[in-house]
Amino acid sequence: MFSCRSLLLQLLSVCSLTAPSLALPFEQRGFWDFAMDGEVGDLTTVMMRDEEGSAVEELPPDVSLCPFGCHCQLNVVQCSDLSLTAVPKEIPRDTKLLDLQNNRITELKENDFKGLTNLYALSLVNNKISKVHPRAFTPLLHLKKLYFSRNLLTVVPKNLPPSLVELRIHENRIKKVAEGTFSGLGSMNCIEMGGNPIQNSGFEPGAFKGLKLNYLRISESKLTGIPKDLPDSLHELHLDNNQIQAIELEDLSRYKPLYR
Known part of the structure; x- marks a missing residue:
């Protein structure tokens, strides 16, 4: 059983309703910004670290080909x-x-x-x-x-690659996340979809079914409450700058990792 004080602190740190979040949305300034969480420098090192032990096919370089x-x-x-x-x-x-x-x-x-x-x-x-x-x-x-x-984009594309771990799709015109959109993806680190005019009704039942997700940001949208059926594996949920007036304890009770 969590105290009201613990819950209040969690709400303030995870999904502030009135003040801008300290976790700023992703902004890519150049191609070498592919690294997350402030990592900069040699992206090849990051890439090889993530792929260590994988069975990626090694192909000979196509040195003669390069788009005009x-x-x-x-x-x-x-x-x-x-x-x-x-x-x-x-x-x-x-x-x-x-x-x-x-x-x-x-x-x-x-x-x-x-x-x-x-x-x-x-x-x-x-x-x-x-x-x-x-x-x-x-x-x-x-x-x-x-x-x-x-x-x-007005919808999140279906049939995303099953290997995907990070999706940044903010500042589109997304109004709908259809049932089964993230089916088959398994585990993901991050989905950033803030800055879209999506309402609570835009999340169809089963949109996140089967997805294990650590970080989700739906900031600067048209939400009036916490969307239903979000992944219960969430460790970070950012809903800043929406139209949410209040949050009931039952809205967060299923997202146990948020309390840790």
Whole structure:
């Protein structure tokens, strides 16, 4: 049994209703910002640490291939700030980090990432994407980090890669998280989806079914209460700058890790 004082402290630290949260939303300033929690420097070191012991296929480098205007080096393909309207062709098959931010891409098609089975991190930040083919992410067997912020999505795409551990999808136009959206993902470290005009009714029953999640942020949205059926594995829940007036104890009673 937890005291009222313990609960009050938890609410103040986890989901402040009136003051901005101390945990600022993710902001990617450059391609090498793929590391989390303030980690900076050599991303390759972080990537290899995360992949240690994995069975990622090693492919010979496609040194002769690089999309026009892009920069390709050491399994990294940078195609940012090129005014691209579609995902470029001829991306090397051994690519592990693909940067497509700050372009004008409007849609992800079925074969846009064909053959990129080794891709570890994908940045689509600040495009105009409103449509994602249901099988667009199928080839991405080892994708860990997907940065999809500042686009025009109205729903969270389905069929996300099962290997995904981090999803940043804030500042879109998301109004709906459909049933089964995160099914098959297993365990994830972080989902950041603040800055979307989503209401409580936008979370369909079963949207998070089967998902084990540590960190969830739904700030600056249109929530009037804690959404139902959130993952009961949550250690951090950030709901700052919503329209929540009060929280009942029963709303948080199932999220036991929040009390630790």
